Amino acid sequence: MLRIVNLSKSFNTGTDNEINIFNKLNLEIEENKCTVIIGSNGCGKSTLLNMISGSIPTEQGQIILKGTDISKMREEKRAAYVGRVYQDPSMGVSPSLTILENLSLADKKGERFTLRRLIRKNSIGRYIELLKTLDLGLENKLNTKVKFLSGGQRQSLSLIMATMKHPDLLLLDEHTAALDPKTSNVIMKKTKELIKKHSITTIMISHNMRDAIEYSDRIIMLDKGEIVLDKSSRDVTERELIEIYRIKLELERKVS
Numbered sequence: 001m002l003r004i005v006n007l008s009k010s011f012n013t014g015t016d017n018e019i020n021i022f023n024k025l026n027l028e029i030e031e032n033k034c035t036v037i038i039g040s041n042g043c044g045k046s047t048l049l050n051m052i053s054g055s056i057p058t059e060q061g062q063i064i065l066k067g068t069d070i071s072k073m074r075e076e077k078r079a080a081y082v083g084r085v086y087q088d089p090s091m092g093v094s095p096s097l098t099i100l101e102n103l104s105l106a107d108k109k110g111e112r113f114t115l116r117r118l119i120r121k122n123s124i125g126r127y128i129e130l131l132k133t134l135d136l137g138l139e140n141k142l143n144t145k146v147k148f149l150s151g152g153q154r155q156s157l158s159l160i161m162a163t164m165k166h167p168d169l170l171l172l173d174e175h176t177a178a179l180d181p182k183t184s185n186v187i188m189k190k191t192k193e194l195i196k197k198h199s200i201t202t203i204m205i206s207h208n209m210r211d212a213i214e215y216s217d218r219i220i221m222l223d224k225g226e227i228v229l230d231k232s233s234r235d236v237t238e239r240e241l242i243e244i245y246r247i248k249l250e251l252e253r254k255v256s
């Protein structure tokens with residue numbers, strides 16, 4: 001489904017501040033599965049997702065989605081195949097536009113259109129049905145600007161927008177990290193429901209070990225740009241993952 005082949009990435013290349021994030025990373029992601037990536041701050045999780053979505057360029061290697069190398073494809077073009085929800089609730093949406101305008105924009109992903117013709121009247125019923133599934137009453141706020149919504153409401157909308165065209169791949173970068181525990185749970189459940197319903201292959205980054213295990217099929221741990229753990233989520237426990245982090249921290253403390 002998705003193959004990452006010999007992917008390399010550095011920042012500040014050729015300067016004193018050069019950091020090598022990935023050196024010939026290889027990874028295969030199976031179709032219709034939710035794969036979670038965990039790992040300490042700065043280990044390269046978001047950089048990997050950014051390269052897959054095309055928001056930052058790769059240096060070397062290939063990103064092959066359904067047999068096509070997309071590593072040089074423009075981000076806007078890739079967006080037709082790759083949906084994304086960010087950690088920051090204001091990132092996946094346009095805050096100064098209304099809910100209806102945001103949904104219409106998401107619906108036009110990959111198409112050429114003029115802003116004047118943004119809203120298709122005969123699509124509104126479909127948007128209302130989608131919003132109703134969230135159970136947040138957003139279907140009654142179609143003309144409300146998104147900046148007036150709460151973080152949880154925005155992330156829910158973002159999730160619907162990222163999945164409404166049934167992308168080949170969905171990228172979730174700590175998309176519930178900015179939410180309170182209750183809202184986070186609601187969004188995680190909604191996420192699971194949507195990816196199962198539309199059979200969307202998903203890569204999710206999380207620092208929440210419990211969510212990582214509960215909502216995924218496979219867990220990958222990155223450390224210094226390398227895969228140090230790759231297991232079926234059924235075969236790991238929260239305690240085991242926390243223990244791996246503890247040992248790693250202890251080792252790092254001893255080295256420094």
Ligand SMILES: Nc1ncnc2c1ncn2[C@@H]1O[C@H](COP(=O)(O)OP(=O)(O)OP(=O)(O)O)[C@@H](O)[C@H]1O
Pocket residue numbers: 011012019021039040041042043044045046047048
């Ligand atoms: N555009 C950039 N320019 C320079 N350095 C960067 C850039 N983006 C990321 N980095 C660096 O690359 C490393 C990996 O960052 P990344 O954001 O991928 O980490 P992460 O695993 O997502 O961490 P976190 O769990 O904190 O979100 C970090 O050292 C970061 O400072």
Ligand SMILES: [Mg+2]
Pocket residue numbers: 045046047
């Ligand atoms: Mg990150």
